[in-house]
Amino acid sequence: MKREHYSHINLLNELKFAPKDWHNYLRMNEETYLKLLSMVTPLIKKQDTVMRKAVSPHERLTATLRFLATERSYEDLKFTTIISPQALGVIIPDTCEAIYKVLRKDYFKFPQTEDERKNIAKHFENRWNFPHCLGAIDGKHIDIIPPSGSGSYFYNYKGRHSMVLLVTVDARYQIIMCSFGVNGMISD
Structure with a gap:
């Protein structure tokens, strides 16, 4: 009931006047955010x-x-x-699934043909001087609340429960492959 007065939405209304702070807060500009929201x-x-009252989109x-x-x-996010x-x-897993559904059609374009992969390699060689490179890979542990009865299956070397997000990008930082869902006890 107090969400209207104390929520981070009030902060966002103030951050509209400071675009750099808006970007720092959500890691995207307001225009991109509004497009994703729609x-x-x-x-x-x-x-x-x-x-x-339902939690708004x-x-x-x-x-x-x-x-x-x-x-x-989640325990920390509840305060803001x-x-x-x-x-x-x-809310967070549902919203992540929704983001994936709306972006996969137009924004997640994975290389399908040999020519597309050769084009990626050419960009890596021209821009970064890495010949025959098809992508830069990095992994990140995303903290989770483990399912009941999972024991140490999701427990990682950082002392937390997580799942691994693995992403490959091309020379222009465009995602060309991503994988999420490997249990945290597997390293990056």
Whole structure:
């Protein structure tokens, strides 16, 4: 009930006047954010009930982007979002799935042919002086709340429970392959 007064949405309204701070907060500019919001809203919008007002798509997306940008726990995010950790545990995965669904058609274009892969190698050689390189790879542990009964299956070397996000990019930092879902006990 206090979300309208204390939520991070009020901070975002102030950050509109400081574009660098907006970008630092959500890791994207306002124009990109609004475009992404309009794309995911049909998938993440929920109906209000007689019991309570639904968490808006704006709040859902910003909470998810803050989680992805900062790796803060749900327990920590509850203070800035004024959303319970249990609700964040549902909202963030749902919003991530919605983002993936709307972006995979037009933005995730993986190389399918030999010519496309040769073109990537040519860009790496021209721009970075790495001949025959088809991508730069990096992995990141994304902290999770482990499913009950999973034991140490998701426990990583950093002393937390996580899943691994592995991404390959081309010479222009465009994602050409990504994989998410390997348990955290497997290293990057």
